[in-house]
Amino acid sequence: MAASSLLLPLLLLFPLLPPMAESKLTPNYYDKTCPNFAKIVQETVVDKQLAVPSTAAGTLRLFFHDCVVGGCDASLLLNSNPLTSTAERDHDINKALPGDAFDVIIRTKTKLELICPGIVSCADIIAEATRDLVSMVGGPYYPVRLGRKDSFQSHASDVEGHVARGNMSISRIIEIFAAKGFNVQEMVALTGAHTIGFAHCSEFANRIFDPVDPTLNPAYAQGLQKLCANYKTDPTMAAFFDPMSPSKFDNMYYVNLKNGVALLSSDQAMALDPRTKPFVDLYAANQTAFFEAFTHAMLKVSVLDIKTGRQGEVRRRCDLPNSLQKN
């Protein structure tokens, strides 16, 4: 009998089963092997966020960029290896990820290695720390399932095309998210992450100097021109995505978009394009609806192409595969 005639009825019977790897994740993964996992992550993250308030936004972005490039496998934490390849973190899209986002993961890992060596993956730390940070700054709290393994490798050449840029058209951005299984509503909800954090002037300079983008709120455009006047000589200049409540995770990002207060042209386009506007309107009017949609979409992000079993390893150091570590 042909194999396909067996497979077809099986596929019809179980169309709703999640992929195998994902179904192996469980919220209790470390209950026996590292019972203090959640507590250690929580404590470290709170200390770091209180000391450096930009940590939450940086870590949320780091998590997203790790997951959409080859899965949530901490490949973004690996250092470039001069002998083999340039790593994801050295791709220009990731260059602006703040050192404090990497630092909070490394600090957590260091503490966990002391109490349960070789047990907790860097990928699980990123997922758990991101959830803790999002809820700490006012966002929703959602359950994180655990058991991800870390990748063996990381290649900058894998990044292009998986991460949207602020000057891409909405059509292109919809395509990029669709390729990961996200519909337009999920895409709009996820990008609500821009309710915290900032972008460097170079990311939106083309909208604020002549000609000024007519979709920009004029007073806001003037403020940005002042802020970014010297951005070429001082490339560290940056503006908050949400000037109303820059460090609070809320739905103000969507309210701002409707008022022409948007940093990136991709942000502004979401409030104008007929495919995305209904969701911007919904989330601007109803924060509960935004939090529910964000939670649902983040849970999807957190299981993208995860590695389990022998597809990966638990790295002893997050920046090096075990094969390159000396004991």
Ligand code: HEM
């Ligand atoms: C429409 C698609 C998106 C585009 C075009 C985009 C683009 C950008 C750009 C250009 C920056 C500024 C980087 C810099 O100058 O330092 C940024 C920052 C940020 N992005 Fe996105 N992004 C998108 C979606 C997302 C998603 C889905 C998330 C997470 C779920 C996210 C989270 C963040 C966060 C938190 C920051 C602030 C980082 C910080 O303050 O360190 N973005 N994004």
Ligand SMILES: *[C@@H]1O[C@H](CO)[C@@H](O)[C@H](O)[C@H]1NC(C)=O
């Ligand atoms: C979009 O921005 C990138 C840098 O982020 C730049 O390399 C590229 O040329 C820009 N594309 C357009 C069409 O402006």
Ligand SMILES: *[C@@H]1O[C@H](CO)[C@@H](O)[C@H](O)[C@H]1NC(C)=O
């Ligand atoms: C806001 O959204 C929530 C969740 O979807 C819903 O239960 C609630 O009825 C909405 N509130 C209003 C005022 O529409």
